Amino acid sequence: xxxxxxxxxxxxxxxxxxxxxxxxxxxxxxxxxxxxxxxxxxxxxxxxxxxxxxxxxxxxxxxxxxxxxxxxxxxxxxxxxxxxxxxxxxxxxxxxxxxxxxxxxxxxxxxxxxxxxxxxxxxxxxxxxxxxxxxxxxxxxxxxxxxxxxxxxxxxxxxxxxxxxxxxxxxxxxxxxxxxxxxxxxxxxxxxxxxxxxxxxxxxxxxxxxxxxxxxxxxxxxxxxxxxxxxxxxxxxxxxxxxxxxxxxxxxxxxxxxxxxxxxxxxxxxxxxxxxxxxxxxxxxxxxxxxxxxxxxxxxxxxxxxxxxxxxxxxxxxxxxxxxxxxxxxxxxxxxxxxxxxxxxxxxxxxxxxxxxxxxxxxxxxxxx
Numbered sequence: 412x413x414x415x416x417x418x419x420x421x422x423x424x425x426x427x428x429x430x431x432x433x434x435x436x437x438x439x440x441x442x443x444x445x446x447x448x449x450x451x452x453x454x455x456x457x458x459x460x461x462x463x464x465x466x467x468x469x470x471x472x473x474x475x476x477x478x479x480x481x482x483x484x485x486x487x488x489x490x491x492x493x494x495x496x497x498x499x500x501x502x503x504x505x506x507x508x509x510x511x512x513x514x515x516x517x518x519x520x521x522x523x524x525x526x527x528x529x530x531x532x533x534x535x536x537x538x539x540x541x542x543x544x545x546x547x548x549x550x551x552x553x554x555x556x557x558x559x560x561x562x563x564x565x566x567x568x569x570x571x572x573x574x575x576x577x578x579x580x581x582x583x584x585x586x587x588x589x590x591x592x593x594x595x596x597x598x599x600x601x602x603x604x605x606x607x608x609x610x611x612x613x614x615x616x617x618x619x620x621x622x623x624x625x626x627x628x629x630x631x632x633x634x635x636x637x638x639x640x641x642x643x644x645x646x647x648x649x650x651x652x653x654x655x656x657x658x659x660x661x662x663x664x665x666x667x668x669x670x671x672x673x674x675x676x677x678x679x680x681x682x683x684x685x686x687x688x689x690x691x692x693x694x695x696x697x698x699x700x701x702x703x704x705x706x707x708x709x710x711x712x713x714x715x716x717x718x719x720x721x722x723x724x725x726x727x728x729x730x731x732x733x734x735x736x737x738x739x740x741x742x743x744x745x746x747x748x749x750x751x752x753x754x755x756x757x758x759x760x761x762x763x764x765x766x767x768x769x770x771x772x773x774x775x776x777x778x779x780x
Contacts, residue, residue: 494574494596503575510578510588514551517587518544518671530583547671548587550623552578554679555591558616558686562593562694565611569604572596586678600747602701606757609697610764613683617767620679624650627673628657639666645726645773647680652770680771687768689714690736691743695768700743701753702761711741725775 519541520530527533534541559576566573573596579589599605646654654667661667669677689699689710700707715733722729753761 499574503577506578506580507576509580510591511548511552513580513583513587514548515541515544515587516583517581517585518547518551520544520583521547521671521674534583544671547675550627550672550675551586551588551678554616554619554623554675555588555682557619558612558679558682559591559593561611561613561615562608565604565608566593566595569599569601569607571599571604571608590682598744599697602746602748602751603753603757605697605746606701606753606761609694609701610760613686613694613764613767614760616679617683617771620676620683621649623679624653624673624676627670627676628653630670631673632668633658633661633665634668636664636666639668641779643778644669644674644677645776645778647684647771647773649680649770650677681773681776684768684772685732687764687771688718688732688736691740693736695764696743698761698764700746702758704749705745708742711736715741721774726777728777 516530516534520533522543523533523537523540525533525537525540527536555578556576563573563576574594576591576593578591581588599608654661658667686693687695687698689695689707691711696707696711699710703710715736718729718733722731722733
């Protein structure tokens with residue numbers, strides 16, 4: 412019979428050479444080689460201590476030699492250093508202001524009809540036209556903010572320290588941003604927290620994009636294809652359904668030209684689908700690991716060749732995403748409580764996330780026609 416850890420702590424050894432004391436939570440424990448101890452693995456000790464306080468533990472796996480020559484694996488309970496004022500407030504605000512400008516610039520450049528030789532030429536010649544990009548910029552940033560706030564709010568609920576959203580400015584020739592991220596200042600060690608934080612962002616952003624696409628389609632137009640040129644957007648199932656409800660069957664000789672609000676909503680669907688891919692540190696990787704555990708790795712290995720095939724036959728950007736995911740890692744780090752169930756409500760939410768992925772995914776999101 413294996414005694415519990417409490418029994419071991421209360422046990423009074425008979426031999427002084429095998430005496431063990433109940434360690435202080437902040438003091439590493441040294442176990443003499445001649446002691447009788449319960450067969451508890453080092454991994455179990457790590458898991459138990461992380462469950463008690465997952466935010467303040469740092470484990471160094473390198474053995475440290477004591478005076479007695481006995482190696483040990485120390486545990487240090489150290490609070491994460493508080494972020495600087497610039498890191499906590501200044502950097503998020505600065506990046507958000509820059510992204511506001513680049514997305515405003517991109518939105519204005521999209522609707523520009525004046526002769527220009529490029530985005531920079533447009534800005535220098537017609538700076539007063541910059542606010543024409545407000546519908547696109549406000550919609551896109553609104554969707555991204557809501558997406559990231561979904562992560563942030565659930566992280567705070569589960570007491571995971573997280574930064575404010577960090578927006579990444581991008582070139583104005585397309586949409587003016589590469590999206591946004593939040594930084595977790597400690598790992599997500601619990602299964603239910605991993606699921607909640609991972610799924611909250613895509614669901615929140617998806618709902619915002621649905622509202623935006625309904626508004627945007629009301630301002631969109633169906634025109635003959637000979638009047639359409641340049642970048643063609645893939646049509647996820649949800650967008651096709653909304654377009655059919657609002658415009659009816661669109662003839663093959665015509666095409667739907669999206670209003671900037673609808674285009675921003677389309678990009679919101681694209682971001683949602685990308686994030687729900689079950690790869691590594693993507694939101695879908697978090698959700699898949701919370702649902703399937705270590706089988707998430709097999710799911711990722713199945714997803715990669717499908718994306719490579721789509722990249723070779725359709726949009727090459729899928730290969731780029733596979734490469735980026737491979738650098739970060741396709742598998743997901745473990746949690747400390749894999750035996751804890753998600754419950755019925757989270758299982759239903761997981762099915763809902765799968766449906767959201769299916770109706771927002773476009774196999775060929777971009778093409779030139």
